[in-house]
Amino acid sequence: MSNWVRAVAVADIPDGGARSFAYLDKRIALFRTPRGVFASDNRCPHQGYALVRGEVKDGELTCAWHNWKFELSTGTCRYGGENIRTYPVEIRDGQVFIDIADPPAEIIRPDLFRSLTAAMEDLDTGRLARDAMRLQRIGTPLTDVIAEGVRYAAPRAEYGWDHSLATMTDCLRMSRFFEESLSALPVIQGLSLAADSQVRRPARPRPDPIDPVARYGSVGDALRAYPVLVEEERADEAEALLRGLIAAGVPGPVLRHTLLTAVTDHFLAYGHSMIFVQKAFDLLDQIGWQEADAVLSPLVPEMVLGTRYDKLPYMRKFLRAWEAAAPDLAALTRAGTGLAPDGAAPSGAGTGPLAAGPSGNSSGLLAYQRSLTDGSPDEALGALVRALAGGAPVTAVIDATGRAASERLARFDIELDLDDTNDWGWLDVTHTLTYLNALRWAWSADRSPQVLRGLFHAAWFVQWTGQFDERNPGPARGRPQPHPTPDAAEVHRAIASRDPDAAVALADGYTGPRAELERSLIRAAAEDHSTAPIMVAHVVKTAQAAVEESRALGDGPGSAAPIAAAARFLASPKRERFVYQSTLEAITTLRGVPKPESDQVRPP
Ligand code: FES
Incomplete structure (x- = not known):
């Protein structure tokens, strides 16, 4: 609907000149040219200076500050990075009338989404922020804004799920911590990071979905085939199958269990595969299951290609202890969920030196926690098995693991991160907390032996990263004394x-x-x-x-x-x-001497 308002008399605008006009929240620039009077927003989208100070030549407005150029009749940007809004103008009895009515949201929303995508493609954070906030202003939920970013980033992610998608997921959650006026900030941060990561990448070729029943005989058999395909690194077949299962309407919890089974077969990609499964399902919870194919299928190449850390020397000691203990994950799962038959404490620890004792009480959990922060791999594994077999709820064991992971971050040697002569730093330790958090989510959704296996990986991880603790902190170092404050x-x-x-x-x-x-x-x-x-x-x-x-x-x-x-x-x-680190690494690479293998990557 139109909303014509009288602005000024034509005679009040110098011939060939301009003047500004304010109406409610609108700030409008009026230009009197040989082709007639034109009206546009007065704020330049580049850095916000007044367009009324600009110069008009042959129907083109040039901003006085940094030379951005706009077609006056349409607002189309001819040089620069963003169009401006123009307004219909009528001259009645020597008076300038402007239609200041805002177009309906459903009319301008598609253009704004197109502009947002173009801003991502141009790595133009300013425009991206403006478009995200314009979309929010016309009532577009931030979930829809992130969904647009996902549709941009997910197909381009070269090796499947990555940090850009995980960050958008977290940023959408984080927006709830902000007041309305700034709630788009984390979303813009997430979109910006996705643009940085995927800009101008071509779409990753994806295999077409297959009919799971036609190929495997039944949905159940197809679900069982999925982890095998991942194990055998048959990425295309695995992705075609997952897409087929989604298309066949297999319920989310069933798909989730299948994916969690695959990502706990190994300690995959330093824990990233588990974390990305968590984020993918969280993202779908937030933006809707209709995006399932776009969001879940990129998980496949990530987990197929992910490094099997348990096959590297890192986990050697732990795996030896694991084999000696031979924990019965099904029995421990029953114990940890209170499902032991006849109320009897199930025996889950085999008969080796780590056989179960009654350690499911709080002192057992404390001992377990200490074994993670200060013990050996054997001690950590033994304490975990004893805690579970002794009847400690798995959630309590996850809590204890989380406390130990937090302690690990509190003890991390900050100097290590700043030293370019090594490969290790903060990110090797923060994953203990983020992996544990993903595992907590997985256990809350899927109380299975497969997920419990992930808890054993978490225990190893927290214990192993102890090598990055600050060494000999001395009396002046260590955890600082609490400083009371009520002010966050x-x-x-x-x-x-x-x-x-x-x-x-x-x-x-x-x-x-x-x-x-x-x-x-x-x-x-x-x-x-x-x-x-x-x-x-x-x-x-x-x-x-x-x-x-x-x-x-x-x-x-x-x-x-x-x-x-x-x-x-x-x-x-x-x-x-x-x-600098890459250069040092290149020097040793050219010397051709392989790195020594060790379960401890930080020299003593
Ligand atoms: S403010 Fe207009 S071009 Fe920079």
Whole structure:
């Protein structure tokens, strides 16, 4: 519907000149040209200066500041990066009338989505932010905005699921921590990271879906075939099958169990495969199951190609202990879920030196937690088996593992990250928390022996990363004393000012509502305290996991430890570029001497 308003008299605009006009929230520039009077928004989309100061020649407006050029009759940008809005003009009795009615949302939304995609393609963060906020302003849910980013990024992800999709998932969740006026910030952060990661990549070729019954005889047989295809690295067949299962309407929980089975057959991709399955299902929960094919099928190449870390020397000691203990995962699952037949404590630990004892009580869990932070692989595995076989609920064991993972982040040697002469750093340790969080999600959704196997991987992971602890911290180092404060903003300030000790001391000493502490952490993660896409992705992922882990631990003492741990990570100075390290690596590569194999990758 039109809404004509009288702006000015034609005579009030200098011939060949311009003047501005304000009406309610509109700021409009009027141009009197030989071709007539034209009206456009007065704010240049480039850096926001007034277009009324620009110059018009042959129907083209040139911004006075940085030369962006716009067709005055349509607003089309001829040089620069974004169109401007123009308004219909009529001259009646020497007066300029402008139709300031906003077009209906359903008319302009498709254009805004097209513009958003173009902004991603141009890596134009400013335009991306503006379009996301314009979409939000006309009532578009942020879930739809992220869904558009997913439709851009998912087909382009070269090797399947990656951090760009995971970050968009977390960022959408994080938007709920912000007030309405700034709730698009994390979403824009996620879209920007996705653009950085996938820009101008061609779509990854995908195999067509197959009919699972025609190929495998039944849906059940097809589901059983999937992990085998992953194990045999038959990526195309596995992806065609998964797409076929989705097309056949196999329920989400069934697909989830199949995927979780495949990703726990090994400790895949340093835990990323499990984390990406968690994020993929979380993303579908948020944007809707209609995107299942686009969101789930890229999981396949990621998990097929993922490094089997359990086959590397890293996990050798742990696997020896695992084989000696021969834990019966089905029995331990029954024990951990209270499903033991006849109420009897099931025997799950075989008959070896790690045979089960009654360690399912809190002291057993404490011993287990200590074995992860300070024990050997044998001790960690033994304590885990004893805790489970002794009747500890799996969720309590996950809690203990999460506390140990938080401790691992609290002990990490920050200097290690800043040393270009090694391959190891913060990201090798933050995954203990994010993997554990993914495992918690998996167990909450699927209490199966397959997922329990993932808990054993988590225990190994937390124990193994102890080699990255700060060494000989001495009396002046170690965990800083808690600094009491009721003000969660102090934690945010400590992160922003790159003071990890202060961040931990303030998070440990925080006395206010937990929600405010969570908000401070999430806000810091959504802002620009990191720049490299890989670091932004891990900051977002770790902060999100820390909040969920903290909530899972309840309100008791130490339950904010995951947040303190993540705050330490966020606040730490970090190596974000790897050019020097890559150069050093290239020198040794050209010498041709392979690296030594060891289960301990950090020299003693
Ligand atoms: S502000 Fe208009 S071109 Fe830069």
